[in-house]
Amino acid sequence: LTAVKPNATLQRVTSASERRRPRASKGEGDRLRGEIVSAAAALLARMGSDEALSLRSVARAVGVSAPSVYLHFADKDDLLVAVATDLFDDLRHTLDAAAAEAGEDPVAAVLARGQAYVAWGLAHPGHYKVLYEGVLMRRLPAPGLKAFGRPALQAIAGDLGRAAAAGRLGLADEPEELARLLWQVVHGMTSLRINKPGIDWGDPQTDVARLLTRVLGLA
Amino acid sequence: LTAVKPNATLQRVTSASERRRPRASKGEGDRLRGEIVSAAAALLARMGSDEALSLRSVARAVGVSAPSVYLHFADKDDLLVAVATDLFDDLRHTLDAAAAEAGEDPVAAVLARGQAYVAWGLAHPGHYKVLYEGVLMRRLPAPGLKAFGRPALQAIAGDLGRAAAAGRLGLADEPEELARLLWQVVHGMTSLRINKPGIDWGDPQTDVARLLTRVLGLA
DNA sequence: ACCTGAACACCGTTCAAGT
DNA sequence: ACCTGAACACCGTTCAAGT
Numbered sequence: 001l002t003a004v005k006p007n008a009t010l011q012r013v014t015s016a017s018e019r020r021r022p023r024a025s026k027g028e029g030d031r032l033r034g035e036i037v038s039a040a041a042a043l044l045a046r047m048g049s050d051e052a053l054s055l056r057s058v059a060r061a062v063g064v065s066a067p068s069v070y071l072h073f074a075d076k077d078d079l080l081v082a083v084a085t086d087l088f089d090d091l092r093h094t095l096d097a098a099a100a101e102a103g104e105d106p107v108a109a110v111l112a113r114g115q116a117y118v119a120w121g122l123a124h125p126g127h128y129k130v131l132y133e134g135v136l137m138r139r140l141p142a143p144g145l146k147a148f149g150r151p152a153l154q155a156i157a158g159d160l161g162r163a164a165a166a167g168r169l170g171l172a173d174e175p176e177e178l179a180r181l182l183w184q185v186v187h188g189m190t191s192l193r194i195n196k197p198g199i200d201w202g203d204p205q206t207d208v209a210r211l212l213t214r215v216l217g218l219a
Numbered sequence: 220l221t222a223v224k225p226n227a228t229l230q231r232v233t234s235a236s237e238r239r240r241p242r243a244s245k246g247e248g249d250r251l252r253g254e255i256v257s258a259a260a261a262l263l264a265r266m267g268s269d270e271a272l273s274l275r276s277v278a279r280a281v282g283v284s285a286p287s288v289y290l291h292f293a294d295k296d297d298l299l300v301a302v303a304t305d306l307f308d309d310l311r312h313t314l315d316a317a318a319a320e321a322g323e324d325p326v327a328a329v330l331a332r333g334q335a336y337v338a339w340g341l342a343h344p345g346h347y348k349v350l351y352e353g354v355l356m357r358r359l360p361a362p363g364l365k366a367f368g369r370p371a372l373q374a375i376a377g378d379l380g381r382a383a384a385a386g387r388l389g390l391a392d393e394p395e396e397l398a399r400l401l402w403q404v405v406h407g408m409t410s411l412r413i414n415k416p417g418i419d420w421g422d423p424q425t426d427v428a429r430l431l432t433r434v435l436g437l438a
Numbered sequence: 439a440c441c442t443g444a445a446c447a448c449c450g451t452t453c454a455a456g457t
Numbered sequence: 458a459c460c461t462g463a464a465c466a467c468c469g470t471t472c473a474a475g476t
Contacts, residue, residue, distance in 0.1 A: 032459090049354050051270040054449060065461050067452080076450065132414055133352040135268055149418065180420060181430065188407020195351055196368065201399060211400065214433045251440090273468060284442050286471080295469065 033072040035062050041083050041127070048126035048194075050080050050134040080136050087127050088148035094120050095152060099159075106159035107168050107218065113156060114186050114208045121190035122204060128190060153179045160216075170217025178216065185211050252291040254281050260302050260346070267345035267413075269299050269353040299355050306346050307367035313339050314371060318378075325378035326387050326437065332375060333405050333427045340409035341423060347409060372398045379435075389436025397435065404430050 039061040073079040098116035102108040121128040160175040258280040292298040317335035340347040379394035
C-alpha cells in the first residue's frame with residue numbers, strides 16, 4: 001500500500017498538507033535541523049526569493065510548530081544562510097567536476113566551468129536567484145563570497161594564467177581581471193534568461209562558447 | 220519661514236513621520252495617485268525589492284489610510300506595475316539621449332547605449348533590481364518587455380545592422396542576435412556589481428568598452 | 439466623490455509553559 | 458532535552474460606514 005505513493009519521504013518534506021511529525025527523542029535534534037534546511041531549500045526552489053519564503057510555511061512542511069525552528073536557527077536569516085551555504089557547496093562541486101572532466105587543457109577547463117555555471121543556474125533558477133539576487137546576500141557579511149566566490153575566481157584565474165603562459169590567449173589582461181569579466185558575462189546570461197523568460201535567447205551553450213572565446217581573444 | 224526647510228514637498232512624500240494630509244476636494248483624485256506612485260518609487264529605491272515594499276508604508280509616507288491606495292490601484296502588483304512603467308520610461312529616455320549625443324556613428328551609438336545602461340543601473344541600484352530581478356516581472360505578462368525591451372533591442376540591432384553594412388564589425392552574426400548578447404553582457408556587469416558589492420570590480424566604463432568591442436569584433 | 443475604521447487571515451518573533 | 462500555545466506588532470485586502 002505504501003508503494004502506491006512513490007517518493008513519499010520527499011513529499012513529506014515539501015507537502016503542506018502534512019500535519020504532525022512524531023515527537024523526537026533525546027538525540028534527534030540534529031535530524032530536525034536537517035529536515036528544516038531541506039524543506040526550506042525545496043520551497044526556495046519554487047519561490048525563487050528569500051523574502052517570499054515564510055518561516056511558518058517551512059515549519060508546516062516539516063510538521064512542526066513555528067517556534068521549533070528557533071531551536072536550531074537564530075532567525076529566518078540564519079536559516080537562509082544555512083541553505084545558501086549548502087547551495088554554494090553544490091554549485092562549487094558541480095563546477096569542479098566539470099573542470100576535472102574537461103581534462104588537462106586550461107582553456108577547456110575554463111570553458112567547461114562557464115558551461116556548467118550557466119547550466120546549473122538554468123537548472124535551478126529559484127536557487128540561483130536566492131544566491132545572486134536575494135536581499136540576504138546584500139545585507140550579510142558576504143558568507144557566500146568566502147565560501148564560493150573567492151575560490152571559484154581563483155580557480156579560473158589559475159587556468160587563465162596557465163593558458164596565457166602557453167600563449168593561448170590573444171590578450172594581455174591580468175588573469176584575475178579576465179576571470180571577473182567572465183563571471184559577469186555568464187551571470188548576465190543566466191540571470192537575464194531566468195528573469196526575462198519571454199525572450200527567445202537561443203541555446204545557452206552556444207552563447208557561452210561564443211562569448212568566452214571572444215572575451216578571452218581565443219582563436 | 221517656509222524656506223527654512225528646502226525641498227519640503229519631496230520630504231513630505233518620502234518621510235514616514237508625516238501623519239495626515241489634508242482632505243482632497245473633488246478633482247484631486249489624480250494628485251493622490253501621483254503622490255502614491257512617487258512615494259512607492261522612493262521607497263523602492265531604498266529597499267531594492269518589490270516584495271519588501273509594503274503598501275501600508277506607502278500609505279503612511281503619503282499620509283493617507285491604507286485602503287485609500289485601492290481607490291487608484293487594484294492591488295499592490297498594480298501599483299508596482301505603474302512604478303515600473305515610469306522607471307522603464309526613464310531608462311529608455313536615458314539610453315536614447317546617450318545615443319543621440321554620440322552622433323551619427325552607429326558603433327559609437329551602441330557603445331553609448333551600453334555605457335548609459337550600466338551607469339543608470341549603478342546610479343539606481345534599487346530600481347534596477349525591481350525592473351530586472353523583481354518577482355513581479357516574472358509573474359506578469361511582461362509589461363516592461365513591450366514598453367522597453369523590444370524597442371531597446373531593435374534600436375541597438377538597427378545600429379548594428381548599419382555598422383555591419385559599413386564593414387565595421389568583425390563578425391557575421393545577425394544584428395538581433397548580437398544585440399541580445401550585448402544586453403546579457405551589460406546586465407551581468409550591472410547586476411553582479413549591485414548584488415556582490417564586496418568585490419573590487421574596477422571601473423565599469425572601462426569594462427563596457429572592453430567587453431563590447433570584443434563581443435562585436437571591433438578593431 | 440473621496441476617504442477611513444475595523445476586521446480577516448497571514449507573517450516573524452518571543453516567552454511562559456508543558457512533556 | 459525537546460517542543461508548543463498564546464501573544465505582539467506587522468502585512469495585504471475587504472467592506473461597511475462616514476463626510
